[in-house]
Amino acid sequence: MKELLDDIDRWQAAGTRVAVARVVDIEGSGPREPGAAMAVNEHGEVAGSVSGGCVEGAVVSEALAILAGDAPSRIVTFGYSDDEAFAVGLTCGGIIRLFIEPLDW
């Protein structure tokens, strides 16, 4: 989160809405620890990262849907487990869970 502050400041100063995605859980091999964060503004600009580049594209889509009000703040899972198989996976084979929400607090 710390490394996102300057970009978020800039976006908020321009009146741009921002969503934040934070890694809340990883299983198995995962490139980033819980707390790794990425911010997406309503124009699709990005700061930070939550994986080694495997899921960032999908996170942008999710974040934009949440900012547009098409989806609620929620946990999004990437990777493979018995009951969840998302189209986007981690090349390292792990599972990563993100909480994505608008920065409106």
Next chain:
Amino acid sequence: MYARLRQLLRDELPVVLVTIIDGPGIGAKLLITADGVAEGSLGHPELDRIVTRDALAELEAGRSGIRHYGPEGQTTPEDLVGTPVVRAFIETWAPPPQMWIFGAVDFTAALGKVAKVLGYRVTVCDAREVFATRRRFPMADEVVVSWPTPLFERRGNTLTSRDAICILTHDPKFDVPAVQGALATSAGYIGVMGSRKTHSKRLERLAEVGVTQPEQLERLMSPVGLDLGARTPEETAVSICAEIIARRTGRMAPSLRDGHGPIHT
């Protein structure tokens, strides 16, 4: 609440942000500072109280992760029967680890740069004010013109197992008090630059001032760094920082290719 979090992070103060990520009250937040004072609410005073207690423990341990509660702070399995589950993400920010570098030399500038990349708060200390200048070490968070002993007396007790001390002078009149001061702290890593010959002479001088306990001397990493064949100050800085990581994780630091099993555990 974000504005307050931002300020605490900028000031590098310890803080915990708890967010309900699933269950009743999703998105609700509690911001807790190291003194246990909380701002916001997760929706029930008892839940706030229990989570604050857990959050402070996580902050102490420097961990972030998910915990489960009942909506009124229930934690035991029998109390949780028949209640919805609140999943709370407890995210902690501890102050950055410290690296104290003694000796204002070329290796210091290179080590300071690599240490900053790794997130350390870097202090450079040397008694010679001509060399210990901000201009020579712009990457350092602070440059202290001092002999080692006063710095250790003033702030040695702030160093913990997360922190590193690197003594890069080869000058015995600076080295010996720096090593003495370092051994009196709880720093997790103490690296001392110099060849094997320099180190054995240093051990003689340390013995003269009464530093002889093997379990203390065992803490000194000298010659400093992993055996990467480093030559330049920059390569040496990488080898020192790699050694710090390997000591912390308890690895023997072989190449990943030559090992087995998952690369993250």
